Amino acid sequence: MRTELTGDTPxxxxxxxxxxxxxxxxxFGIDFHILPGEVVSLIxxxxxxxxxxxxxxxxxxxxxxxxxxxxxxxxxxxxxxxxVSQGVAMVPEGRRLFLxxxxxxxxxxxxxxxxxxEGQGEWTRDRLFDLFPILREKRRQPVEDLSGGQQxxxxxxxxxxxxxxxxxxxxxxxxxAPKVIREIYAVVPxxxxxxxxxxLVEQDVTLAREASNRLYCMLEGRITLTGASNDISRDDIxxxxxxxxxxxx
Amino acid sequence: xxxxxxxxxxxxxxxxxxxxxxxMALMFGVMRIVNxxxxxxxxxxxxxxxxxxxxxxxxxxGLIVVIxxxxxAVGWVLQKFILNRVVGADPLPSLIATFGLSIALQNLMxxxxxxxxxxxxxSGVASASFQIGPFYVGLLPVIVLICAxxxxxxxxxxxxxxxxxxxxxxxxxxxxxxxxxxxxxxxxIGGMGSIWGAFLGAMVLGVAQAVGxxxxxxxxxxxxxxxxxxxxxxxxxxxxxxxx
Numbered sequence: 001m002r003t004e005l006t007g008d009t010p011x012x013x014x015x016x017x018x019x020x021x022x023x024x025x026x027x028f029g030i031d032f033h034i035l036p037g038e039v040v041s042l043i044x045x046x047x048x049x050x051x052x053x054x055x056x057x058x059x060x061x062x063x064x065x066x067x068x069x070x071x072x073x074x075x076x077x078x079x080x081x082x083x084v085s086q087g088v089a090m091v092p093e094g095r096r097l098f099l100x101x102x103x104x105x106x107x108x109x110x111x112x113x114x115x116x117x118e119g120q121g122e123w124t125r126d127r128l129f130d131l132f133p134i135l136r137e138k139r140r141q142p143v144e145d146l147s148g149g150q151q152x153x154x155x156x157x158x159x160x161x162x163x164x165x166x167x168x169x170x171x172x173x174x175x176x177a178p179k180v181i182r183e184i185y186a187v188v189p190x191x192x193x194x195x196x197x198x199x200l201v202e203q204d205v206t207l208a209r210e211a212s213n214r215l216y217c218m219l220e221g222r223i224t225l226t227g228a229s230n231d232i233s234r235d236d237i238x239x240x241x242x243x244x245x246x247x248x249x
Numbered sequence: 250x251x252x253x254x255x256x257x258x259x260x261x262x263x264x265x266x267x268x269x270x271x272x273m274a275l276m277f278g279v280m281r282i283v284n285x286x287x288x289x290x291x292x293x294x295x296x297x298x299x300x301x302x303x304x305x306x307x308x309x310x311g312l313i314v315v316i317x318x319x320x321x322a323v324g325w326v327l328q329k330f331i332l333n334r335v336v337g338a339d340p341l342p343s344l345i346a347t348f349g350l351s352i353a354l355q356n357l358m359x360x361x362x363x364x365x366x367x368x369x370x371x372s373g374v375a376s377a378s379f380q381i382g383p384f385y386v387g388l389l390p391v392i393v394l395i396c397a398x399x400x401x402x403x404x405x406x407x408x409x410x411x412x413x414x415x416x417x418x419x420x421x422x423x424x425x426x427x428x429x430x431x432x433x434x435x436x437x438i439g440g441m442g443s444i445w446g447a448f449l450g451a452m453v454l455g456v457a458q459a460v461g462x463x464x465x466x467x468x469x470x471x472x473x474x475x476x477x478x479x480x481x482x483x484x485x486x487x488x489x490x491x492x493x
Contacts, residue, residue: 058429060425060428060429079428079433080425080428080429081428081429081431081432081433084429084430084431085431089429089430090429092425092426092429096423096425096426096429097422097423097426098418098419098422098423098426098427099422099423100418100422101415101418101419101422105415105418106419108415109415109416109419109427109430109431109432110430110431112412112415112416112431112432113416113430113431113432114431158430159430162430162431
């Protein structure tokens with residue numbers, strides 16, 4: 001059933017994806033794809049449906065089977081914990097660390113349930129401690145003692161230790177100081193160099209453009225703009241971001 | 250000197266409470282189920298053991314081998330047919346269901362076994378004691394205390410060092426985030442209480458009751474309730490909960 005993966009075959013794609021919460025429809029036919037090793041950002045204002053989109057892809061909200069394809073096979077509606085074992089991981093909005101557990105214990109939960117054993121995959125605790133040296137220092141501390149930026153580093157490490165082929169990042173810059181955001185985004189190239197495809201959901205347009213190869217812009221549950229990140233003009237983004245009628249630059 | 254003796258007896262009594270508290274801590278901590286029938290189920294199993302002792306010539310230690318599988322079976326039935334149906338973010342359904350179960354079990358046991366005090370045939374352990382300095386210490390309470398220590402430590406180790414335990418704690422902290430990290434979240438919700446907190450609480454209760462008894466035989470139970478009130482008034486988040 002599985003199609004052979006070539007450089008042009010998306011590792012993850014959605015096809016006329018619709019979804020929402022109960023009777024409230026938040027997504028209206030989203031067509032999205034990402035290639036292996038690609039960095040794609042998804043921008044849009046609050047309430048545009050970005051987080052709903054990630055949750056729908058990741059099996060946290062109900063969708064039809066054919067609406068999501070992973071490595072060519074339909075996977076829509078697969079529960080999140082099984083998406084993880086197949087190679088999709090998520091850094092959730094607001095970090096959602098396991099409070100009361102140490103930095104290393106948070107990591108261990110991911111290792112326990114990862115697609116590959118720690119030694120066989122791309123990511124090890126040691127490599128992540130090299131990437132985020134402060135975490136090596138704080139490995140035995142409960143995560144609630146860490147600063148917001150350090151907690152975000154734990155959340156990213158936890159997701160990477162699932163050894164994903166696709167990493168979904170939901171607003172990893174939210175609530176962090178600009179200096180910390182730069183530190184966090186500095187690791188994006190290293191993650192994609194490891195062959196992992198990255199979906200960056202962002203509200204910060206400049207950040208999203210700089211970090212990604214391609215971008216999608218969402219408005220009110222629809223994709224309003226897509227293209228290579230450095231080809232799209234700011235005017236087009238502004239129009240797609242706010243809607244043509246309230247375009248401001 | 251008699252106050253020091255009261256503290257020793259209180260700690261030993263606390264060992265028994267700690268065994269009761271352990272099951273409560275795990276259920277409430279992990280599944281957010283307030284199991285009011287917890288004590289009744291324990292009494293039920295004790296009465297079954299007392300009745301079996303009259304039929305099976307296996308001795309009191311052999312009885313453990315028989316009663317533990319029965320306890321597992323009773324727990325499984327309780328979980329599968331009652332608790333799994335009321336478990337959820339709202340603690341009220343589990344509270345009401347187990348309250349009803351508690352009343353039903355109490356009356357069933359009254360009907361079957363009557364209200365008389367019963368105990369296992371005395372093999373000598375229950376009345377044996379030894380002397381440490383000026384204090385006499387019962388052998389059975391010491392065994393109970395050691396068991397409580399081992400059980401608490403064992404449960405703590407499982408939660409801390411095993412894949413299952415980590416998954417349980419992760420799911421207890423944030424069920425959805427645990428699922429996002431690959432943990433199958435079936436049937437696990439809530440927040441994790443402290444296992445050693447339950448142990449410490451049992452000790453405090455035991456000592457309070459023993460000291461109360463020493464002041465006046467009628468004060469033991471009252472002192473126990475006063476300790477509850479004191480803890481609820483000063484540390485409602487739990488004895489060993491971390492301060493924010």
